[in-house]
Amino acid sequence: MEYDRIYSIRKGEYFADALKRAGKDFIPTNCIINKLLPGLGATHCELTAPRKSIIIEPNVPVIESKAKVHKNSLAIYKGVSVRQITDFLEKNQDKHYKLLTTPEGFTKIKEAMLAVNIDMYTECFILFDECEKLVQDVHYRDSIREPMNDFFHFQHKALISATPIVPEKDNRFDSFMRVLIQPDYEYRQKLKLITTNNVLETLQEVIEAKRGTVCIFCNSIDSIDSFYRLIPELNNACTFCSEDGQYKLWKGNRRKKSMMITELERYNFFTSRFYSAVDIICKNPPHVILISDLHGATQSVIDPTTEAIQIIGRFRGGVNTVTHIASIRPDLECMSTNEIDNWIQGASHIFNGWKTQLAQTSNIGERTLLQEAIGENSYLPYLDANGKPDPFLIANLYEKEQVKRLYTSTVLLCSVYQQTDYFIFSHEERLMPVSDNERMAIQHRLAKKKRAELIVRKLEEMEKMSRTTDKKVQKRYQRMLGNLLTTTNDRYIYDCFCRFGGDFIRESDYNENKLRTALNVSSEHTIKQSGQMRSSIQRTFPIGSELSVQEVKSMLKQVYKKMGLNTGRGITTKELEQYAEIEKGWKHDNRTIKILKFK
Incomplete structure (x- = not known):
């Protein structure tokens, strides 16, 4: 301008x-x-x-x-x-x-x-x-x-x-x-961009390195919900969002939702439709994290030239650090400015032609089809109530496609950040053995055998990582392994891989019964009654501890996962009662479980 x-x-x-x-x-x-x-x-x-x-x-x-x-x-x-x-x-x-x-x-x-x-x-x-x-x-x-x-x-x-x-x-x-x-003074803010193929793991590593209040900005409730489920540190985070977002999180049993900023928690999520123009008061400058989760939700793109600046501006007392975690998708569909120009020109020509034809014909067949075409087409969303091109709707198309295009290339995204006058910019690429796309494919999209094939391939790629003595890398490996193995069969694959190698699993054609036989695995009931399970429960749930129902479910799930049990089904607090005497109660409008003694 x-x-x-x-x-x-x-x-x-x-x-x-x-x-x-x-x-x-x-x-x-x-x-x-x-x-x-x-x-x-x-x-x-x-x-x-x-x-x-x-x-x-x-x-x-x-x-x-x-x-x-x-x-x-x-x-x-x-x-x-x-x-x-x-x-x-x-x-x-x-x-x-x-x-x-x-x-x-x-x-x-x-x-x-x-x-x-x-x-x-x-x-x-x-x-x-x-x-x-x-x-x-x-x-x-x-x-x-x-x-x-x-x-x-x-x-x-x-x-x-x-x-x-x-x-x-x-x-x-x-x-x-x-x-x-x-x-007339230096006002630019330091910002670190981390481009990654695994937003989930990168976010966990970034928040672990931060001390003090952390404010995470993400334009997708679905992505926020997945972070709640898969990152234990965020169990007590608060999400500031719209009523629709609150309902989604309520359905997913995610706690602490609000439309009004009162007092910030250790970790806080904000959605774009909420934080615009709002002053966020924080006792000490917080760490700010921006999330663009392209594999989880393409609508989570953040515009470096507008939204990133506005987010930082919400904190009247300043910020400590700013980190933008972004995935890059070269295959993301988006139109260039010339393509949009041509589309609008062509669509306008055809649409106006239809209206002219309709005004000129009295044939009932022609009029019917023309009215149907005029009444429902992809050009209509860019017209105002009078059927004229709406400049704001058309400008939105240009802006939306331009921002999406930035996330098709690390070079493009870095270039825009470097050109803004607001940031002192740095960049790091952080690539993981298991990408967000692969993790989600394993958990949600792939058939059983395809899923097993991909797990074996990932385990082979991560084998060197599993043997490292670097604590940071080992921690990353354990977390990625936990997100990779979410069913009983996954655990059989992992155990067979550790004992016999990937070729053995391929030769067994990924057959669960063959893997069970090879490992001589006990039944789920036997595992649950084992001394190892009881010891694990006692370490996880100390006597006298009082936990929310959601915390109990989450902790039980982690114990089951370590023991190789199926965690894909619903887990209830009733299962804890076979190991301990409990007392049920309420605290701050949340149902609680108190551990009295072990059986």
């Missing part, structure tokens, strides 16, 4: 200070402001400006928090009625009132203004904060662009963000002045 005005800002100054030095008492009208750094107090500047304002924010938490600390302000979101807004306007009509709203709440403001005979287009200044969300979120949140048609009717208006994106094909912005707030 080329800028018409550049205002400097000094270390320790706020947004309002930079404006005043440039001769501006408050945010100028008809401008798009790139404040470059989050947390400069731009919204505060408008909230204290001596004029009536409508401020549009992307989500509810930021609206509530800002409305609480500013006089004559009202937060408008789901549940706030038009009547409440009209009462507020009538009570504060002689004051410099501030209406903070989500995009979805804007229609209620419009209705309330009409009800009390206020011409909002002349009386109010309108500010769209975090304006890149208009482009980035419109594909799943269509209502975010609802205020934009009214936005251009306001006499006084502006858009602002530390990472603004404006649709290039929207000529309504042609007359807007582009303003940059340029720091």
Whole structure:
């Protein structure tokens, strides 16, 4: 973006200070402001400006928090009625009132203004904060662009963000002045990018190396859920996410979910639809980890030029370290800018041709087929309610495909990070013997024999690793082995591999009965009644310990896995009762199990 005005800002100054030095008492009208750094107090500047304002924010938490600390302000979101807004306007009509709203709440403001005979287009200044969300979120949140048609009717208006994106094909912005707030001091943040074929293992190694609070940002609830299940350290993590995300985690028995940031845990997850524009207060600067899990969820891509910057900006007290863990997928389907140009041009030509044909024909057969084609096609998602190309939806397509393309190549992703002005960038490639894709294929997708073949191949590749004396490498091997072997048959394969080698398993055609016979394996019942099992249970569940039901299940699963038992089925706390006398209870709304004595 080329800028018409550049205002400097000094270390320790706020947004309002930079404006005043440039001769501006408050945010100028008809401008798009790139404040470059989050947390400069731009919204505060408008909230204290001596004029009536409508401020549009992307989500509810930021609206509530800002409305609480500013006089004559009202937060408008789901549940706030038009009547409440009209009462507020009538009570504060002689004051410099501030209406903070989500995009979805804007229609209620419009209705309330009409009800009390206020011409909002002349009386109010309108500010769209975090304006890149208009482009980035419109594909799943269509209502975010609802205020934009009214936005251009306001006499006084502006858009602002530390990472603004404006649709290039929207000529309504042609007359807007582009303003940059340029720091005159070193402000860049160190960031380490780790590209890997195993996000799960890399995340576990990274969090083990961190001391203090860790905040993990991931745009996929499914990925977060898998981290909960497979990384024991994250059992007590809290996830800050939307209501939909909370429901998904609740179904998966993942604890500590919240929409409001109160006090952070040792480990904390955040989803992108939650953390935008929210101030995150932390006693000490936390370690921040960004996750782009391309094999688990392609929607988890993080844009280095916008989202990565916004995430770091949420921490008003600064951050300790920033690490971006990303998998790379050369086979990821995405379109180049030229391909999108050609697609839109071709789709528009055909679509408009259909409409012209429909207007010209009276043949019932032609009209039926044309109406069917016009009513359902892949071009429709990029049109507005009037059937015209929507610049925000089209800009979203370009932005989404450009970000996906970065994750097809390590070189491309590194290049974009190096080009941003915000980061002091470093890169490490961390490749593992078992990739995320292979792990998920073994656990979910492969037929029994194919699964066994892949396990044997991975065990052979990891053989050297198993014999190392390096504690860090040995720890990695044990964890990867644990994620590789999740069924009883997997354990037979592993035990046979250790005793007889991979060729023996291949010659046995991966047959479970042959492997059992070769190992002379006891039945599951015999294993559970063995002294070794009882010793393992006693070490894992000390007398007097009080654990949540979920912790008991997880710990039992680990014991069973070590003993070569099937952990693929559901494990209940009832199974613990054959080894120990227990007492059931409740603590902090969680069911608990207390170990009284062993049988």
